[in-house]
Amino acid sequence: MEQGARVVVVGAGFGGLTFCQTFREPGARITLVDRRNHHLFQPLLYQVATGGLSAPDIAQPIRSILANDPNLNVLLDEVTGFDLAARQVQTAKTTLSYDYLVLAFGGVTSYFGHPEWEQFAPGLKTLEDALRIRNQVLLAFEHAEAEPSAERHRKLMTMVVVGGGPTGVELAGAFSELARHVLLHDFRNIDPREARVVLIEAGPRILSHLPEDLSESAERQLRNLGVEVLTSTKVKSIGEQLVELETGERIEAATIVWAAGVSAHPLTRKLGNGVELDRAGRVKVNPDLSLQGHPEVFAIGDMALVIGEDGKPVPGVSPAAMQMAKHAAKIISGELQGTPGGRTPFRYHDKGTMATIGRSAAVAILGNQHLSGFIAWLAWLAVHLLFLIGFRNKLSVLLQWAYSYLTYKRGARIVFGERAGG
Amino acid sequence: MEQGARVVVVGAGFGGLTFCQTFREPGARITLVDRRNHHLFQPLLYQVATGGLSAPDIAQPIRSILANDPNLNVLLDEVTGFDLAARQVQTAKTTLSYDYLVLAFGGVTSYFGHPEWEQFAPGLKTLEDALRIRNQVLLAFEHAEAEPSAERHRKLMTMVVVGGGPTGVELAGAFSELARHVLLHDFRNIDPREARVVLIEAGPRILSHLPEDLSESAERQLRNLGVEVLTSTKVKSIGEQLVELETGERIEAATIVWAAGVSAHPLTRKLGNGVELDRAGRVKVNPDLSLQGHPEVFAIGDMALVIGEDGKPVPGVSPAAMQMAKHAAKIISGELQGTPGGRTPFRYHDKGTMATIGRSAAVAILGNQHLSGFIAWLAWLAVHLLFLIGFRNKLSVLLQWAYSYLTYKRGARIVFGERAGG
Numbered sequence: 001m002e003q004g005a006r007v008v009v010v011g012a013g014f015g016g017l018t019f020c021q022t023f024r025e026p027g028a029r030i031t032l033v034d035r036r037n038h039h040l041f042q043p044l045l046y047q048v049a050t051g052g053l054s055a056p057d058i059a060q061p062i063r064s065i066l067a068n069d070p071n072l073n074v075l076l077d078e079v080t081g082f083d084l085a086a087r088q089v090q091t092a093k094t095t096l097s098y099d100y101l102v103l104a105f106g107g108v109t110s111y112f113g114h115p116e117w118e119q120f121a122p123g124l125k126t127l128e129d130a131l132r133i134r135n136q137v138l139l140a141f142e143h144a145e146a147e148p149s150a151e152r153h154r155k156l157m158t159m160v161v162v163g164g165g166p167t168g169v170e171l172a173g174a175f176s177e178l179a180r181h182v183l184l185h186d187f188r189n190i191d192p193r194e195a196r197v198v199l200i201e202a203g204p205r206i207l208s209h210l211p212e213d214l215s216e217s218a219e220r221q222l223r224n225l226g227v228e229v230l231t232s233t234k235v236k237s238i239g240e241q242l243v244e245l246e247t248g249e250r251i252e253a254a255t256i257v258w259a260a261g262v263s264a265h266p267l268t269r270k271l272g273n274g275v276e277l278d279r280a281g282r283v284k285v286n287p288d289l290s291l292q293g294h295p296e297v298f299a300i301g302d303m304a305l306v307i308g309e310d311g312k313p314v315p316g317v318s319p320a321a322m323q324m325a326k327h328a329a330k331i332i333s334g335e336l337q338g339t340p341g342g343r344t345p346f347r348y349h350d351k352g353t354m355a356t357i358g359r360s361a362a363v364a365i366l367g368n369q370h371l372s373g374f375i376a377w378l379a380w381l382a383v384h385l386l387f388l389i390g391f392r393n394k395l396s397v398l399l400q401w402a403y404s405y406l407t408y409k410r411g412a413r414i415v416f417g418e419r420a421g422g
Numbered sequence: 423m424e425q426g427a428r429v430v431v432v433g434a435g436f437g438g439l440t441f442c443q444t445f446r447e448p449g450a451r452i453t454l455v456d457r458r459n460h461h462l463f464q465p466l467l468y469q470v471a472t473g474g475l476s477a478p479d480i481a482q483p484i485r486s487i488l489a490n491d492p493n494l495n496v497l498l499d500e501v502t503g504f505d506l507a508a509r510q511v512q513t514a515k516t517t518l519s520y521d522y523l524v525l526a527f528g529g530v531t532s533y534f535g536h537p538e539w540e541q542f543a544p545g546l547k548t549l550e551d552a553l554r555i556r557n558q559v560l561l562a563f564e565h566a567e568a569e570p571s572a573e574r575h576r577k578l579m580t581m582v583v584v585g586g587g588p589t590g591v592e593l594a595g596a597f598s599e600l601a602r603h604v605l606l607h608d609f610r611n612i613d614p615r616e617a618r619v620v621l622i623e624a625g626p627r628i629l630s631h632l633p634e635d636l637s638e639s640a641e642r643q644l645r646n647l648g649v650e651v652l653t654s655t656k657v658k659s660i661g662e663q664l665v666e667l668e669t670g671e672r673i674e675a676a677t678i679v680w681a682a683g684v685s686a687h688p689l690t691r692k693l694g695n696g697v698e699l700d701r702a703g704r705v706k707v708n709p710d711l712s713l714q715g716h717p718e719v720f721a722i723g724d725m726a727l728v729i730g731e732d733g734k735p736v737p738g739v740s741p742a743a744m745q746m747a748k749h750a751a752k753i754i755s756g757e758l759q760g761t762p763g764g765r766t767p768f769r770y771h772d773k774g775t776m777a778t779i780g781r782s783a784a785v786a787i788l789g790n791q792h793l794s795g796f797i798a799w800l801a802w803l804a805v806h807l808l809f810l811i812g813f814r815n816k817l818s819v820l821l822q823w824a825y826s827y828l829t830y831k832r833g834a835r836i837v838f839g840e841r842a843g844g
Contacts, residue, residue: 063608
């Protein structure tokens with residue numbers, strides 16, 4: 001076995017973390033670099049944005065998760081560049097040399113060439129995003145309560161979500177439940193049930209990655225929750241508290257969230273000219289997930305463009321990132337132990353897809369089964385609780401959910417980090 | 423009964439909230455103004471600062487607490503001034519007229535004429551303060567881990583707490599436990615047990631509001647946790663990561679917290695020339711808690727200077743604020759119902775005092791009993807759990823504590839709201 005091989009992993013999302021948990025070579029030294037001190041359970045970020053969970057409920061210190069592996073170093077640091085020829089990663093604090101490099105730094109919200117929209121319509125990728133949205137929507141209701149002009153109420157109580165993918169659907173459903181159930185008895189001058197939630201999707205149907213019958217079911221379930229669903233509707237521009245559609249319609253809304261696009265983290269552009277990227281900035285990888293010309297460098301998760309056996313890109317979901325991590329770990333382990341199994345191609349095993357819409361409302365495809373409503377929601381709940389295993393907060397999160405489910409209350413409706421004035 | 427009397431309450435701390443919960447006159451309209459949307463359970467703020475609890479664990483939406491009273495309006499707004507002659511409160515959004523006014527806006531951290539120290543040594547009064555301190559101390563350990571020079575480790579791993587009152591003692595104990603137990607296995611290059619926690623008190627003993635034997639016990643318990651306690655030690659100046667003592671000694675520390683002083687919120691200065699304030703900005707009140715010349719205006723809690731029967735000021739603790747709230751509510755109720763019981767003087771009933779130091783470590787005085795160590799800690803725990811009744815998170819907080827107690831883990835060690843760079 002090669003002694004003291006140095007493995008550097010960039011990013012502690014689902015991909016990077018799973019790699020570190022899977023790859024256990026006694027002789028190898030692993031350094032995991034992330035600019036955050038925590039791993040984020042992103043599938044529940046919308047719950048933080050809508051006051052259902054607190055930030056630490058869905059975040060876990062990286063050191064704490066990986067405390068048991070003495071060969072593993074965690075470095076809280078910002079990666080600034082790469083020198084693939086010299087096999088080095090530059091960070092704000094130091095330079096790391098590697099024998100193997102695993103790139104897993106994920107994606108960022110993409111505004112399709114309109115970065116100026118970000119200030120008016122935050123995305124939902126980080127805890128800061130979630131708390132910004134939570135503050136925005138809660139303060140909008142506060143301002144409406146204090147606002148004598150009924151005309152202004154409408155704008156303050158309108159929430160627009162752009163993008164009908166899973167995040168957009170979850171957010172729209174949760175916004176509507178927040179207004180219609182959670183805040184119902186809190187105000188005296190406004191009726192939160194008059195709140196308007198609009199979900200805008202450019203394509204002909206929401207949740208386009210699912211079969212048509214499930215898209216239809218999801219749309220029906222959203223409408224039952226009081227959400228206006230606009231499909232085949234393109235956004236022309238976004239301004240302050242204003243969404244303008246290509247039809248010319250203008251929607252005034254105090255809360256606008258952008259859930260329409262994700263691209264690879266811009267760090268992929270620092271990998272050098274020899275590394276080919278697609279339009280979304282994702283790294284095109286070999287079938288074994290390594291970079292062309294760099295068998296010692298792997299790219300996994302949302303930042304990698306991996307073509308599946310069906311000729312389509314593997315979707316940017318956490319199970320795919322975790323499977324890629326295990327694939328890369330197996331290849332590197334084999335080569336370090338001197339028993340390489342060859343560079344087998346990565347195969348994505350789609351174990352099912354699901355999207356939640358609200359309390360007792362979801363759609364899911366498991367094997368050949370298409371599920372809707374309560375049964376799909378139970379499946380979603382079960383899978384997410386399984387995911388949370390290993391998270392300290394598992395029990396606490398479960399209790400919060402049980403409480404919210406029974407009482408329609410959301411305990412984390414706390415505005416902080418900015419002043420409530422004006 | 424006077425119909426439609428207007429009662430305005432400023433501040434939703436322990437005083438203001440208790441007033442609203444106690445004062446239930448069917449014909450009166452109450453408006454509660456606060457610039458935050460949440461009531462904060464301040465006695466546990468140090469737990470948020472040291473990663474033991476999350477912000478929403480100790481904060482509850484004001485609207486949610488008071489949702490059942492249809493005569494009560496909650497206004498999220500910033501009070502900007504008062505016109506006591508016209509019986510009006512000015513806010514950023516509106517002007518409120520009142521028949522009775524209850525002032526309960528509490529205190530702020532005071533730097534004794536050195537406001538420039540605030541940037542180097544935050545106080546601990548708000549959720550933002552707590553998260554700032556949490557980020558600061560966790561990032562200091564991260565920087566130490568990445569710092570090759572052992573010389574710089576010492577500064578990064580030193581925490582200084584200025585002020586030996588209850589908050590300072592709790593913080594110092596929690597810092598020491600954080601380093602010595604919680605973070606123990608998380609690092610590879612540093613040994614968190616080498617962290618230094620220094621508690622600086624200007625007076626001859628810590629917890630000077632308690633009998634001498636309990637001060638001594640508290641100091642002993644702190645030393646057992648590894649805290650250096652410096653009494654009769656005055657701070658000369660505070661700079662960036664530097665505390666200079668009057669003895670000339672300089673202590674370099676990445677984390678400095680100021681817990682040495684509290685004064686009334688500066689809003690007391692806007693009450694007008696006719697209202698007398700003490701040096702800490704507190705309003706001098708009549709024995710019935712009303713303002714001189716303004717029987718319709720009451721001041722309660724930390725912002726009021728109330729002289730007890732022993733000739734000493736009533737301490738600025740939450741039980742006192744709550745008792746004052748009930749006293750004011752009773753007087754106003756009586757007058758509105760036309761059955762005034764006269765303006766009886768307020769009497770503070772001291773039901774006991776306690777301070778927690780760490781796991782199984784505390785001091786308490788209950789009646790004539792002086793308690794120390796585990797038994798005092800149990801008493802502290804019981805009282806705080808009782809306090810938390812009415813808080814949604816009671817069960818969740820209890821579970822967090824049980825978990826932390828059994829495992830020495832702290833689940834909320836999450837850095838967010840700022841970048842980890844540099």
